[in-house]
Amino acid sequence: MEKVTQRWLAILMVPMILLMSFGMQGSVAAEESESSLDIRVNGAILIDADSGKVLYEENADKPLGIASMTKMMTEYLMFEAIEDGTITWDQEYKVTEYTYKVSQDRRLSNVPLRRDGSYTIRELYEAVAIYSANAATIAIAESIAGSEEEFVNLMNKKAEEFGLTDYKFVNSTGLNNSDLQGMHPSAFGEKDENVMPARSVAKLAYHLLKEFPEVLDTTKIAKKTFREGTDDAIDMVNWNFMLPGLVYEYEGIDGLKTGTTEFAGHCFTGTAVRDGRRVIAVVMNAVDDKGVGSYEARFDATRKLFDYGFKEFSETELLKAGHQFKKQKTLAVIKGKEKKVAIATKKPIKMLVRNGEDQDYTTELVLDEKLVKNGQVQAPIKKGTVVGHVKLVKKEGPDYGFIDGKIVDAEVVTTEEVKKAGWLPLTMGAIGNFFSNAWNSSTGFVKGLFN
Known part of the structure; x- marks a missing residue:
């Protein structure tokens, strides 16, 4: 009886396996059609x-x-x-x-x-x-x-x-x-x-x-x-x-x-x-x-x-000119008449994007480490100074980049001029910093005596 049962189970399993096999082949074929243009080339x-x-x-x-x-x-x-x-x-x-x-x-x-x-x-x-x-x-x-x-x-x-x-x-x-x-x-x-x-x-x-x-x-x-x-x-x-x-x-x-x-x-x-x-x-x-x-x-x-x-x-505009990133609308300025300077994209950021995939891209601000140190730039700063670029990241699927390895034209620049502060403000600022640092050191020392 056990042998008969096993035989019938085997017979019943064959069509199920075949159906599963066809389903898997169909899935693979669908994936291939999405990733390939069906061209026969090396x-x-x-x-x-x-x-x-x-x-x-x-x-x-x-x-x-x-x-x-x-x-x-x-x-x-x-x-x-x-x-x-x-x-x-x-x-x-x-x-x-x-x-x-x-x-x-x-x-x-x-x-x-x-x-x-x-x-x-x-x-x-x-x-x-x-x-x-x-x-x-x-x-x-x-x-x-x-x-x-x-x-x-x-x-x-x-x-x-x-x-x-x-x-x-x-x-x-x-x-x-x-x-x-x-x-x-x-x-x-x-x-x-x-x-x-x-x-x-x-x-x-x-x-x-x-x-x-x-x-x-x-x-x-x-x-x-x-x-x-x-x-x-x-x-x-x-x-x-x-x-x-x-x-x-x-x-x-x-x-x-x-x-x-x-x-x-x-x-x-x-x-x-x-x-x-x-x-x-x-x-x-x-x-x-x-x-x-x-x-x-x-x-x-x-x-x-x-x-x-x-x-x-189609050519798609991914960011408008003058776009500001919510988390980094400004940079701190050292030795400037102003304490900060606004930054934004210089031009609209456009790129050929596959139809329907424009929402698949996210944008990241990448600051120029040679010019911007610890989120700060040093005055004087001209309007239009390039302080970084926008990196485009595709969330899903391949993005093949550019043939010459460049990035999309996505410069981030200063939107205003910041002049260097005069001698007196710089001197007063230096003195203020000196006494502030001295005070912090002394209070730290006194506190230390009672710890």
Whole structure:
């Protein structure tokens, strides 16, 4: 009888276990849908291009292959060199054996260069920005630094200056060194390739757009003919197929750089603007639902990031200008004509916040310890002196901060001037303090006699 009872109990338990299992799976699926955009990538990040606020990230700190997204650094250094006068747009480049041989490899993205030809920096740049031309990229590197090897040193130095992390530049193009005809920079191996995490890629794009926004005048061109009207003419179709008129077009997109190698997979740093707000998205090694990398997969992932940024976030005023904290409306003043000075926020504190989450943020006053000691400042104090900042704290859920590590523009300042007290008040105050301290000491001593 006991065996029969156990058997029936087991039979009855099966559907209950299955129901519990389905319920748990449903719960997990719901949690995943809240924390993920269901993009199939090895790494991704989405930022606001103006403030650098990080809106979304997924495995954003893992170093991965970046392929031709490398060329954003080459473009940055080119614009900087033009600004410094190191090179000019009309400067002629004489083709070297290196760039000639690489340009003839039609397995790679290239515009063929004549062995005895010369090309302007502007022509080479357009081939890079529109068609991701690899030999043209090397030509720009040689024009700036004399050799690609020296140029790579500049790339790594600039990466350090930007505060990028876990980066490695081994060439100017993003190709695997094995594709460079045995003429790759000698400091690196035959199989080396450029790597960087998605966060660093986004920071690089952020600096490029902040300092040289004119890059978009070229990256937004969907089609152009290289050396039109000559025997060397070749049609260039932008590899960014999300541009207007191309197969995966997306409203507002105007850049920035694709990248594809066997090592890196299908990558893309895209930027788009709507209603005056620009975002930057980075996807790395995007695959489809079958786990296969493709152009479509990287653009589908980018589209989801763009939609999330534009639809789910709004600029929200978290504190008004002139806001005073209830527990700290003033600071005590030492050696001033006034004994205290009022403090308040300098500007309205605004930030991109996910819709409905504005109440999730609390604000904390953080005083500058170098200027404010024990809640006191020393006169004289000018009106508008920065005495601290507001720290925003999210009560629940992730807040990814800013791409460059800064805090939101939230300075707290003095709202009035306090002049230093004159000689006589300071002297009288010092005398008063002396006698007060002396009295306290003496009364303390007398009391001590009777204890």
